[in-house]
Amino acid sequence: MLVERKGRENEWLTMVLEVNYKLKRFKPSDLEGVIRINRECLPENYTTLFFMNLYKRFPETFIVAEVNGEIVGYVMCRIETGIPSFKLLGITKRGHVISIAVLPNHQQKGIGYALMREATQAMVNYKAKECYLEVRESNLPAVGLYKKLGFEIARTARNYYADREDAFVMARQLPLYGVNNKYP
Numbered sequence: 001m002l003v004e005r006k007g008r009e010n011e012w013l014t015m016v017l018e019v020n021y022k023l024k025r026f027k028p029s030d031l032e033g034v035i036r037i038n039r040e041c042l043p044e045n046y047t048t049l050f051f052m053n054l055y056k057r058f059p060e061t062f063i064v065a066e067v068n069g070e071i072v073g074y075v076m077c078r079i080e081t082g083i084p085s086f087k088l089l090g091i092t093k094r095g096h097v098i099s100i101a102v103l104p105n106h107q108q109k110g111i112g113y114a115l116m117r118e119a120t121q122a123m124v125n126y127k128a129k130e131c132y133l134e135v136r137e138s139n140l141p142a143v144g145l146y147k148k149l150g151f152e153i154a155r156t157a158r159n160y161y162a163d164r165e166d167a168f169v170m171a172r173q174l175p176l177y178g179v180n181n182k183y184p
């Protein structure tokens, strides 16, 4: 287990919003739960092979959130080599958030934020210098989440999605491994 904590514990609405969740690295027995969340929450769905391939290649950045033994959220990422969005660092390692989702009845309790924090910390361990992702322009909850985590809009990718909606490409620099390898 990576983390066990209470969401929103200091707020006056604690009694309503309190949630105990655990963050863990994905394991193959979590696959069914992850696929269910992906299908319920997002139009971008993937094959079993795609999920398992990301898990095998980048196990540290595939994290699940569990509440009372049920998988309620996940984030999965890929480590790539490419040109960063903001700084001219030359070719560098970048963490790419491929998919994140939290079941509707567990949303707005801090789980998405915690999943992203854990995944970006793992990217630092892979020595990635930047994290980036694509998000639908209309997806205000997700854009809000990424802004809260320090992401900025780097550019717009026109007709990025199958239904031709544009995507914001959002990115943020990651702390250097070995210098300040704790995500701020």
Ligand SMILES: CC(C)(COP(=O)(O)OP(=O)(O)OC[C@H]1O[C@@H](n2cnc3c(N)ncnc32)[C@H](O)[C@@H]1OP(=O)(O)O)[C@@H](O)C(=O)NCCC(=O)NCCS
Pocket: 041, 042, 100, 101, 102, 103, 106, 107, 108, 109, 110, 111, 112, 113, 114, 134, 135, 136, 139, 140, 141, 142, 144, 145, 146, 148
């Ligand atoms: C985006 C998503 C993962 C956020 O997960 P979550 O657990 O609800 O998010 P959190 O509770 O950690 O919220 C963190 C921040 O995100 C933003 N946010 C989350 N839900 C929001 C909403 N409904 N409206 C506006 N902002 C929202 C806020 O900035 C929030 O911080 P705050 O509580 O201090 O205001 C979740 O809404 C989801 O699964 N959506 C469907 C799938 C999806 O769109 N994935 C992203 C694809 S790019």
